[in-house]
Amino acid sequence: MDTYRAPVEDMRFLIDEVLEAENVLGSLPDFAELGVGPDLTVALLDEAAKLAGDALAPLRRVGDEQPATCEAGAVTCSPGHEDALNQMGAGGWIGISSDPNYGGQGLPEIYSTVGHEMWNGANMALALAPMLSSGAALAIHAHGTEEQKRTYLEKMHTGEWMGTMNLTESGAGSDLGVMKARAVPEGDHYRITGQKIFITWGDHEATDNIVHLVLAKLPGAPEGSRGISLFIVPKFLVNEDGSLGERNDVYPVSVEHKLGIHGSPTCVMAFGDNGGAIGYLLGEENRGLACMFTMMNEARLKVGIQGLGASEGALQKATAYARERVQGGVPIIEHADVKRMLLTMKSLCEAMRALAYAEAVTMDLAHRGPQDQRGQQQSRIDLMIPVIKGWMTEVGQEVTSLGVQVHGGMGYVEETGAAQYFRDVRITPIYEGTNGIQAADLVSRKLGRDGGAAMESVLQDIRATCEGLAASGDARLAGIGSAMEGALAEQEASTQWVLQALKQDAAAAMGASFEYMMQTGYLFGGWHLARAAQVAFERLQAGSDNPFYEAKLATALYYAEQILPRCAAHAGAVARADGALQSYPLEWI
Structure with a gap:
């Protein structure tokens, strides 16, 4: 069984002593009444660490060895993964930083960032589900009508429903302007047709509903990316009273066979093969990319955190092995080059953590800080995000590769689990913008x-x-x-x-x-x-x-x-x- 122990002491040190986040954020009106302070930090970190170590980490190898599968238009998840997601939702972790008016807890982004590090350190494939769902909910919160917010957000924030983002199509990659998915107006909704690829957690039975956000083009839309609109396409239609209605015309065709993150069902999704999936416009027509980019800073911060989480997991496994493996009559941690590798891993992990946590506080200040300072804070976080996403995921590859190297030949053998960190993190320099x-x-x-x-x-x-x-x-x-x-x-x-x-x-x-x-x-x-x-x-x-x-x-x-x-x-x-x-x-x- 895999083990993972969240580096809680370093996390608390950064939040409390270095960043003084509890004082900086706890004094803001939006956070003061929520009790943001040292006691809350200790409680949240301890509970998150238990969830990560006890519920998520033991499933890391399970998901790798028993990947999600797709048959007859339905996905079967890796054993235990659906239950773990339910635990995350029940604990309030998915909507921890979301608007409390719609089922979220309204806490600072720094707490969400800490949680995501733990989830990814314990089980990156599973951690992708709440990350993508939170991003979809953020887009609805920013651009949805009041009716749309009331219909979807509370259940997404509490983990009763999950969300996805459907952007990419075969042969398009990051060039979204050439997409073929179409949306035809029909009364108060649209009929969506087309196919999307690389849809993270595109289908599963972990939640009662899945809220897909889908990019598509309207008839007569401008050419290229200027003609893209964004639509809400639920797996099950939602009745006026909030109950679930009939199954929508959206189904998984297959799951991708990937280098890593096998426990994450990355789906090819078909919309409208049986008459057209019903979708609802989110935001304005032909403004779909602008709507999606609302959540890009948060999403790219979280991808950088994936690089950190996988690196921390690899460091823990490599350090434990180096203390146990004896060569030349001494544990190999005493060998100069092994010590060099471990210190490189450790120092890079701590540098990534400090950078990401500092800028999570900046993000909070840009959104909730004094009005006259928000513009400056937003400029800073805008500058930092490509560095966090890009540098931390590149470094994540180095650190996880060093984790394999510390194990020597055994690192190249799958049964040790060292190589999985390396394989899992390899996707992070690619998605959410290479x-x-x-x-x-x-x-x-x-x-x-x-x-x-x-x-x-x-x-x-x-x-x-x-x-x-x-x-x-x-x-x-x-x-x-x-x-x-x-x-x-x-x-x-x-x-x-x-x-x-x-x-x-x-x-x-x-x-x-x-x-x-x-x-x-x-x-x-x-x-x-x-x-x-x-x-x-x-x-x-x-x-x-x-x-x-x-x-x-x-x-x-x-x-x-x-x-x-x-x-x-x-x-x-x-x-x-x-x-x-x-x-x-x-x-x-």
Whole structure:
């Protein structure tokens, strides 16, 4: 049986001591009356950890070895998965940050983020269901009529119903403008026809209903992505009194045979094979992409969290194996290279966690903070999201691969379960916008639209941290600060290069975008580890003898010495992106 223990101590440390999220968020009107504070944090983290460790983690290998199947237009889930989803819904976890007026708990995004890390660390395939359902509910909340909100949201937030997002079609990938799905007006609804692929948790019996959000084109709609509309297409139609009516004309055709996440039924979905599925317009006609992008920041944050969750699971398994496996008369954790791999995994996990949690708080402030600060907070989270999604999922591949390597030959054998983390996380750089799309978004939209102003604001914060590290009087903090100063200077140079390239040679800027995204991620991750190290040092200076604080300092120093130098390599690639990359003839590839 798989085991997973949520890193609750590090989570609490970040939320309470580093980010002071309970004070920052608990003072806001929307959260004060909900009792946001240390007691709530402790209770939520403890309960979430139990659910993740006791209910979800034991099913990780079950789902991998007994995948979901599809036969005769219905999906059979992996054993135990439907019951686990019901437990998540009953515990209020699915709508934890959703509007309490529609069945949600209305708590800060930081608590949802923590929960999603645990779910993905325990069982990524299962965790996809609440993640996609929450995204669908968010789109309905933002663009639905009051009737639509009342009809669907409460049951989605409580987990009685689930939601999906139906975007992609065969041969289209991320190019949604060429889609073939059609919607024909018919009275107060539409008839939807077409087929969608890669639909996560597209069908199952875990909930009474599934609320599909489907992109399709109306007759006479403009060409390309400007002519896409979004529709609510429930598996079962809903009567006026809220009860379920007849089965809608939407069925799974098959489930994809995938590299990983086998416990997640990724479906090919057919709409309208028997006369047309009944759908209801969500938002305005031909504004479907705008409606879908309402929830993209939250969705991409959660995908980055998937990279973190899988990495933490891989780290725990690799560390346990390294302590038990004896070679040369000693546990292999004492071997220098194994220690290097484990410290690389650990420091990257903690850097990802610190970055994601910090920006979950930013997201809360952008939505619920003081009105005069929301615009600035939104600009910051907009900048951060492609970094979180892109960098954290790339790093997730590295960390889970190192988990296999620590196991040696046994890591390549499926029975150990180490390879599953590697296989499962491989999807994360692909969906919700490939990482090439994230990098292009970071450079062309987020950096280009304000001339680098949002980036400069963050870099000012990093400068302040560097100054504090240098003035600490501690050699370890000073060493971290010195490394950070070098990486900061490289970031400033790369940012100016990209901004200039955007004006003079957009192709070169796009060629540099992935390297720039990775450079930014390593810097931001190191910055947040450095902030954590500062707090840990303060606690030690105040007399604490908790070894956790010593470990935080040591981990941040390792990252500064062994991981942060990667920024220089990426900076070098950015500065030369107008060279051979641009001039190389395509016919030679």
